[in-house]
Amino acid sequence: MSFANPAGLAALGAVFLVILLALLRVRERRREVAEIALWRDLRSVPAARIQRARALVDPLLLLQVACAAALALAVAQPAWRAQTERGQHIAVLLDASASMQAVSTDSATLFAQAVQVAVQQLDRLPAPNVSVVLVSSRPSVLVGPEPYGSSTRAVLHSSAPSWNGDADGDDILSALAALGGAEAFDRILWFGDRPPVSLPFAIEAVVLPREANLAITQFAVRERASGGVSAFVEVANETVEFQSLAVVVSDGSTRANVETLLEPGERGAVTAFFPSSRGSRFTASLAADDGFVADNVRYAAIDRSPPLSVRWIGEDNRFLRSALEAAAPLEFTDAAEADLTVVYDAALAQLPPRPALLVRAQLPGLVTESNASVSGFAASDVSHPLLEGVRPEEIYVEHLDRAEVALPHRVLLRVGDNPLLIEVADPEARHYVLLSDLTATNLPITVEFPILIRNLIELAVQRATPAPGDEALVGRILPLPASGDATAWGPAGDVDVLRIGDNELAILPEKPGFYGIAGPDGERVVAVNLDSCESTLSAPDMISEEPAGFAGAVTQPHWRSLGPGLAGAALALLLIESYVESSRRRRGGRGL
Amino acid sequence: MQQLIDEDFLRRLPQLRFLSRRRAGTQLGGTHASPRAGMSIEFADYRAYTPGDDLRAVDWNVFARLDRLLVKTFVQEVDVPVYLLVDVSASMRCGSPPKALYAARLALALGYLALRGLDRVGLFPFSERLLDPVAPRHGLAQFGRFLRALSPIDPAGRTSLPASVEQFLGRTRESGIVVILSDFLSVGELAEPLARLRHRGDEVAAIQILDPKEQMPVATGLVEFVDVETDERVTLRVGPAALAEYRRAFENRQHALRHVLARQGVPLFVTPTSRPLEAVLHTDLRSGGILR
Numbered sequence: 001m002s003f004a005n006p007a008g009l010a011a012l013g014a015v016f017l018v019i020l021l022a023l024l025r026v027r028e029r030r031r032e033v034a035e036i037a038l039w040r041d042l043r044s045v046p047a048a049r050i051q052r053a054r055a056l057v058d059p060l061l062l063l064q065v066a067c068a069a070a071l072a073l074a075v076a077q078p079a080w081r082a083q084t085e086r087g088q089h090i091a092v093l094l095d096a097s098a099s100m101q102a103v104s105t106d107s108a109t110l111f112a113q114a115v116q117v118a119v120q121q122l123d124r125l126p127a128p129n130v131s132v133v134l135v136s137s138r139p140s141v142l143v144g145p146e147p148y149g150s151s152t153r154a155v156l157h158s159s160a161p162s163w164n165g166d167a168d169g170d171d172i173l174s175a176l177a178a179l180g181g182a183e184a185f186d187r188i189l190w191f192g193d194r195p196p197v198s199l200p201f202a203i204e205a206v207v208l209p210r211e212a213n214l215a216i217t218q219f220a221v222r223e224r225a226s227g228g229v230s231a232f233v234e235v236a237n238e239t240v241e242f243q244s245l246a247v248v249v250s251d252g253s254t255r256a257n258v259e260t261l262l263e264p265g266e267r268g269a270v271t272a273f274f275p276s277s278r279g280s281r282f283t284a285s286l287a288a289d290d291g292f293v294a295d296n297v298r299y300a301a302i303d304r305s306p307p308l309s310v311r312w313i314g315e316d317n318r319f320l321r322s323a324l325e326a327a328a329p330l331e332f333t334d335a336a337e338a339d340l341t342v343v344y345d346a347a348l349a350q351l352p353p354r355p356a357l358l359v360r361a362q363l364p365g366l367v368t369e370s371n372a373s374v375s376g377f378a379a380s381d382v383s384h385p386l387l388e389g390v391r392p393e394e395i396y397v398e399h400l401d402r403a404e405v406a407l408p409h410r411v412l413l414r415v416g417d418n419p420l421l422i423e424v425a426d427p428e429a430r431h432y433v434l435l436s437d438l439t440a441t442n443l444p445i446t447v448e449f450p451i452l453i454r455n456l457i458e459l460a461v462q463r464a465t466p467a468p469g470d471e472a473l474v475g476r477i478l479p480l481p482a483s484g485d486a487t488a489w490g491p492a493g494d495v496d497v498l499r500i501g502d503n504e505l506a507i508l509p510e511k512p513g514f515y516g517i518a519g520p521d522g523e524r525v526v527a528v529n530l531d532s533c534e535s536t537l538s539a540p541d542m543i544s545e546e547p548a549g550f551a552g553a554v555t556q557p558h559w560r561s562l563g564p565g566l567a568g569a570a571l572a573l574l575l576i577e578s579y580v581e582s583s584r585r586r587r588g589g590r591g592l
Numbered sequence: 593m594q595q596l597i598d599e600d601f602l603r604r605l606p607q608l609r610f611l612s613r614r615r616a617g618t619q620l621g622g623t624h625a626s627p628r629a630g631m632s633i634e635f636a637d638y639r640a641y642t643p644g645d646d647l648r649a650v651d652w653n654v655f656a657r658l659d660r661l662l663v664k665t666f667v668q669e670v671d672v673p674v675y676l677l678v679d680v681s682a683s684m685r686c687g688s689p690p691k692a693l694y695a696a697r698l699a700l701a702l703g704y705l706a707l708r709g710l711d712r713v714g715l716f717p718f719s720e721r722l723l724d725p726v727a728p729r730h731g732l733a734q735f736g737r738f739l740r741a742l743s744p745i746d747p748a749g750r751t752s753l754p755a756s757v758e759q760f761l762g763r764t765r766e767s768g769i770v771v772i773l774s775d776f777l778s779v780g781e782l783a784e785p786l787a788r789l790r791h792r793g794d795e796v797a798a799i800q801i802l803d804p805k806e807q808m809p810v811a812t813g814l815v816e817f818v819d820v821e822t823d824e825r826v827t828l829r830v831g832p833a834a835l836a837e838y839r840r841a842f843e844n845r846q847h848a849l850r851h852v853l854a855r856q857g858v859p860l861f862v863t864p865t866s867r868p869l870e871a872v873l874h875t876d877l878r879s880g881g882i883l884r
Contacts, residue, residue: 029815034683034691034806035777036819038841040826045837058813584812 008076070570095192136164164475165531212239215535219298251279311338314346319444355460679774687803718756757785767793
């Protein structure tokens with residue numbers, strides 16, 4: 001027997017209070033009489049002789065004491081272990097989540113150990129009817145209700161864990177609902193490494209201890225607006241020793257190695273930067289020799305930014321083109337709606353409608369005098385985002401024609417009094433005009449040039465910050481954005497596209513890795529990973545050097561509470577006491 | 593102590609008077625002049641003439657019509673004092689309301705009736721002895737003295753009727769109507785004082801005032817009983833059997849009390865304190881021949 005609320009036993013003090021009150025009541029019952037002779041004579045009546053002990057043992061007092069004791073015990077909520085051998089309808093819940101793939105020192109997976117323990121338990125029972133459910137985030141019924149026998153054992157031994165995450169209460173309820181609900185079973189046995197919580201019914205759980213584990217618990221990549229990709233990796237040391245964890249991050253063509261030292265039970269984060277990466281599929285791998293290898297690799301995908309469309313007018317210039325290509329992927333076009341228009345040594349009738357960089361271009365409102373030129377280092381009188389990181393004094397101009405600008409403008413760089421770089425004031429789009437030929441300056445060979453071009457693209461084109469790629473978990477439905485036909489592939493080849501609802505498509509990834517979805521809007525890559533919960537142990541004390549014994553490792557025994565029964569008994573005693581008391585009063589009340 | 597009596601109660605009292613055997617007797621008017629002042633003579637009946645009768649008493653009109661000699665008889669009213677002996681011992685403290693309070697109210701009512709009937713009335717509280725008696729007098733002013741004598745009531749001391757009657761006889765030389773109001777719990781010592789009263793010629797009536805729970809106790813469980821007069825203590829376990837035995841013993845004692853009083857020719861009126869005073873006066877005492 002045990003008590004759910006042991007503090008409630010303090011209420012047993014009420015019993016002593018009842019006895020104390022009874023004693024006080026006996027002492028205080030005193031009556032003055034006018035003449036005592038008649039009462040004195042009653043001493044000869046046997047029933048009236050004083051027997052104090054007997055007087056104390058009043059049936060009413062006994063009832064009151066019993067009632068108080070029952071109430072106090074009801075508050076303490078005693079419970080007794082139910083007899084577990086009586087049930088014949090058994091539901092076996094086998095934890096088939098990914099963590100059950102972990103291998104112990106004897107090379108057996110946790111799942112195999114769970115099967116072994118389950119078989120041992122079932123062998124002890126006299127001919128039970130058994131249902132077996134593989135429990136994970138996608139539970140499945142392995143064996144329907146059938147008499148337990150060799151065929152059941154064979155099915156159990158041939159089963160395997162999934163890559164899915166742990167099941168929650170709803171998952172288990174839905175699986176049992178297919179078998180008639182939890183109430184259809186006399187016993188529900190659960191075997192796994194982490195018992196489910198928040199179940200509305202009692203289960204008997206056999207917990208198998210996990211081995212020490214090293215894991216990548218989170219992996220994410222982000223494309224930086226200024227170019228390049230950052231990778232963030234969270235690693236966990238679920239061992240009892242300090243561990244130096246070496247992580248290799250790859251974008252398919254480039255590898256980055258990062259390392260960190262973690263305390264026992266500690267989690268840490270490392271980052272890797274790919275400054276010129278064009279990849280969209282990233283992999284983080286942990287070089288670890290632990291029992292659970294499934295969480296040593298994680299995947300991440302990103303949707304890369306679309307290329308910058310450039311309309312080039314005039315002569316080609318390889319310095320300018322290289323600087324543009326270094327800043328962003330380019331796609332040259334003749335369309336007027338290009339992201340950026342580049343005009344090099346050409347004449348325009350009017351300013352382009354979209355952002356533009358004009359180098360030594362002839363424009364209405366811009367008059368240059370070719371026979372009057374200046375030379376010297378550039379200077380700037382303004383603070384402008386275009387010049388962020390640019391040092392004007394590093395720019396030398398050998399030949400700059402004097403110019404008269406009739407357009408509304410702002411001078412960003414100048415040589416002497418002559419404008420070198422101006423921003424035309426146009427509310428529709430940003431236009432920047434470089435009045436000198438690049439070959440007449442040292443710009444192509446300075447670091448200021450690529451900085452200036454990068455600033456120009458960020459400022460003029462206003463490209464959106466790249467969004468992080470899609471992420472998904474194994475065993476969870478992955479809806480597809482495509483509404484029409486779509487095809488999908490995964491690590492093991494083609495993947496079936498499921499139709500859910502009226503017009504929605506989805507896939508169910510069963511393994512971690514990259515999945516591609518091809519639809520009317522193009523192809524999209526999704527990284528599917530293991531549920532990070534599978535990598536973590538529920539508590540440090542679950543880390544053990546040796547596998548724990550299996551037999552009878554019941555951590556959630558089936559208890560039956562005696563509280564309601566005791567409360568009912570207390571009520572019944574109270575009613576009986578009231579009846580006895582009222583009967584006494586009817587026969588001759590207590591009042592004097 | 594609660595208020596003894598109020599005017600409304602007194603106004604509501606019936607027109608009753610004490611009835612004395614001596615006063616109720618018939619005498620030939622004028623034969624023995626009353627030695628006492630205030631007496632009156634009223635016609636009572638006719639009877640046949642016998643030699644020696646006063647010829648003045650012959651009704652000559654009847655003789656003329658019927659030719660028979662009849663003489664008239666008259667009621668001779670004598671002035672009979674009323675003595676109210678009220679027990680104020682500690683035992684009268686018991687009950688709810690206390691028996692002493694009930695006795696005091698009843699005594700005041702009786703005194704008021706007697707005074708209104710032009711009787712001389714005296715009040716004699718007693719316990720172990722007489723306590724501050726009020727000598728018999730006429731007139732309603734006497735009622736005020738009664739009130740002062742009985743208010744406040746503080747019952748105390750043991751009961752001794754023999755000693756009290758001894759003192760009473762020493763203080764009053766004239767016989768009269770003696771009404772004793774007490775709980776009469778000591779039966780053994782009653783005979784001698786009652787005999788002395790009877791010997792003097794007093795007409796004695798006993799009104800026993802009891803608390804209902806003395807007649808029918810309802811106590812149960814372990815009870816310590818304390819005698820309010822002697823402080824003697826008896827602890828008993830009271831149950832149905834003990835209560836039945838008590839009631840049986842109580843009836844036996846009442847029977848003994850009636851026997852002792854009957855031998856002295858003293859009527860007994862048992863009055864529980866729950867009984868209205870009007871009922872006691874109008875029904876019990878009237879039907880018992882004490883009042884009319």
